[in-house]
Amino acid sequence: MNYKNYSDKDLMDAYNTMIDYSGKADNNILNEIENRxxxxxxxxxxxxxxxxxxxxxxxxxxxxxxxxxxxxxxxxxxxxxxxxxxxxxxxxxxxxxxxxxxxxxxxxKITSTTITGSIIGLFLGTVLGSIFFIISIFIFKRIFYFSLIGSYIICYFSIKLITKQSRNNPVIFIASLLGTVGSLILGIYFTRN
The missing domain is CATH 1.10.10 (Arc Repressor Mutant, subunit A)
Structure with a gap:
């Protein structure tokens, strides 16, 4: 193998991998090390x-x-x-x-902005997620797990867009899950009627 094009870090990684797995390095890598x-x-x-x-x-x-x-x-x-x-x-x-x-x-941090933004994002995400869910049911004629994942992503980003906080915040995470469940319930309700 030709090690001339390897960066120093890549050469170090290759050398360490050889030593870890076989206990010795091959002649090609040793020659390149000598050249450097x-x-x-x-x-x-x-x-x-x-x-x-x-x-x-x-x-x-x-x-x-x-x-x-x-x-x-x-x-x-x-x-x-x-x-x-x-x-x-x-x-x-x-x-x-x-x-x-x-x-x-x-x-x-859980602030008043986190809570109010989560509530607004929850409703927005639920509506958008249920629209996504309804469209996927009409297209595929059944419920797929990816629809739930897509609905969760829509709910999460709706909330994140408003609050500017991630799912590391427990309020954001719970609101995203609630929005997904709400999307599922609304989606099933509207496709059954």
């Missing part, structure tokens, strides 16, 4: 990548744990340190993980 600086440098790069990824995971968890109790980014930055990442890498990682964590926390 030798096995010692290559193994050091693999070890550095593992250490780097472990450090990123540790910092991500640390930032997530801190954002549960604190909502000030600058305050959190004071507590997070790394001997492996550069100052810029650390700052960017902490900022990105803080923003992700805050977005997740805000997504799970």
């Amino acid at each position: 600086g030798g096995l010692t440098k290559f193994l050091a790069d693999i070890e550095f990548e593992k250490t780097h990824q472990t450090e990123i995971g540790r910092i991500s968890k640390e930032v997530y744990d801190l954002t549960k109790d604190y909502s000030d980014l600058e305050f959190i930055k004071q507590f997070v340190a790394s001997e492996i990442l550069t100052k810029d890498q650390l700052e960017n990682l902490v900022t990105n993980k803080f923003n992700e964590s805050q977005a997740y926390i805000n997504d799970k």
Whole structure:
């Protein structure tokens, strides 16, 4: 196999896979590794990548744990340190993980907008979902499971469009399920009459 077109990361992945499964690497990959600086440098790069990824995971968890109790980014930055990442890498990682964590926390918050938007989206989704359900029954002359899935997707996105929150929020999830059940009931009612 020709490994010349592989990126360094792809070459690392191929090498690790060979070592994990057979315990040894084939000559083609070893030759390519030698062409890129030798096995010692290559193994050091693999070890550095593992250490780097472990450090990123540790910092991500640390930032997530801190954002549960604190909502000030600058305050959190004071507590997070790394001997492996550069100052810029650390700052960017902490900022990105803080923003992700805050977005997740805000997504799970139940506010009055969540409840009213869910109710409005529930009715809208139920109507649109039942129309989809009725059309699929007329086309296929029976009820298919994909109709329920389609109805759920319609209900969920109707609610998400209004509330700007995802199904990670229990109110959104329950409203989507209720809208799907409502779509099913309305769809069956209108196709039977």
